[in-house]
Amino acid sequence: MFGAETLDHIAFPVRDLPRAEKFYLEVVGLSFLTQRKNADGSPRHTYVKAGDNIIGLNLPGIQTKASPSGAPRYAIAVGSEANFHTIVQRIKQSGVIYGEIRDHSSRSPFLRSFGFTDFDNNHIEICMNRQSLGDICLSHVVLEATNLERAKRFYSEALGLRPVGEDYSETFFEFPNHQLLGVKPVAALSDRTKRHGRAVHVAFNVNQDDFDRMLGLIPALGGANQGDSRAEDGLRPPGERSIYFSDPDTNKLQITAHGQEDWSLISNEEKWQRIIENRQKSGRGISRFDRGVKPS
Numbered sequence: 001m002f003g004a005e006t007l008d009h010i011a012f013p014v015r016d017l018p019r020a021e022k023f024y025l026e027v028v029g030l031s032f033l034t035q036r037k038n039a040d041g042s043p044r045h046t047y048v049k050a051g052d053n054i055i056g057l058n059l060p061g062i063q064t065k066a067s068p069s070g071a072p073r074y075a076i077a078v079g080s081e082a083n084f085h086t087i088v089q090r091i092k093q094s095g096v097i098y099g100e101i102r103d104h105s106s107r108s109p110f111l112r113s114f115g116f117t118d119f120d121n122n123h124i125e126i127c128m129n130r131q132s133l134g135d136i137c138l139s140h141v142v143l144e145a146t147n148l149e150r151a152k153r154f155y156s157e158a159l160g161l162r163p164v165g166e167d168y169s170e171t172f173f174e175f176p177n178h179q180l181l182g183v184k185p186v187a188a189l190s191d192r193t194k195r196h197g198r199a200v201h202v203a204f205n206v207n208q209d210d211f212d213r214m215l216g217l218i219p220a221l222g223g224a225n226q227g228d229s230r231a232e233d234g235l236r237p238p239g240e241r242s243i244y245f246s247d248p249d250t251n252k253l254q255i256t257a258h259g260q261e262d263w264s265l266i267s268n269e270e271k272w273q274r275i276i277e278n279r280q281k282s283g284r285g286i287s288r289f290d291r292g293v294k295p296s
């Protein structure tokens with residue numbers, strides 16, 4: 001059946017990497033995967049994991065207030081009642097701004113949820129879902145939409161997600177494995193949606209046949225294909241295809257159809273060597289940012 005298969009990874013902006021690492025590892029209880037570097041060896045982003053899902057904490061972050069709509073929002077599902085309450089307790093004691101534990105209706109995909117705003121003004125949620133996703137994993141993301149009907153068509157027809165109705169004025173779509181994506185109607189996009197932050201995106205896995213169909217459907221339904229900078233830099237293994245793209249509201253997304261090999265975590269040194277070689281061949285350099293020179 002046509003449609004994106006999983007919500008695979010996300011990245012959101014952080015301004016202080018040690019602070020964000022400490023918070024997501026010690027308070028939220030995620031696990032450390034690796035810290036990625038710029039060409040000069042300075043920190044670029046850290047990958048932490050919620051179960052099998054990678055979450056990128058991306059420098060340099062953005063200086064904007066929290067979005068008034070509550071989106072973009074990133075949600076992590078935990079499987080057990082005990083874990084949910086332990087994590088919520090730690091978050092309440094951490095100094096972040098948080099909301100109430102919410103119980104959801106019997107028609108909702110969620111049993112209960114707890115939202116907070118991290119030290120970098122990202123909206124984050126811990127939830128328990130009606131369809132359990134295991135011990136811990138990415139549950140859903142909620143993105144802003146200025147035209148709900150257009151967004152519904154985009155996510156149901158271009159990405160093939162199954163509409164599952166509304167919950168607290170957000171419209172949800174389900175992946176076959178019961179992860180979800182929500183859209184929140186807004187009169188105008190928040191600064192956080194408009195400014196994104198470097199390499200901030202939400203990534204889905206798709207199969208090879210659906211990838212081809214999506215290449216046509218994404219622009220036809222109001223999205224914009226932004227190509228694949230990693231392929232240009234020689235970082236895609238044989239058979240792996242991917243594009244970065246925007247939905248009709250400029251939310252940054254990615255679809256990837258995997259091949260046989262996974263090169264996503266080749267060493268920093270190897271990665272920059274390949275990028276520099278490939279860019280020299282095509283007559284391009286690397287940006288000041290990629291070298292590690294920070295904007296003043």
Ligand SMILES: [Fe+2]
Pocket residue numbers: 009201203254
């Ligand atoms: Fe990605």
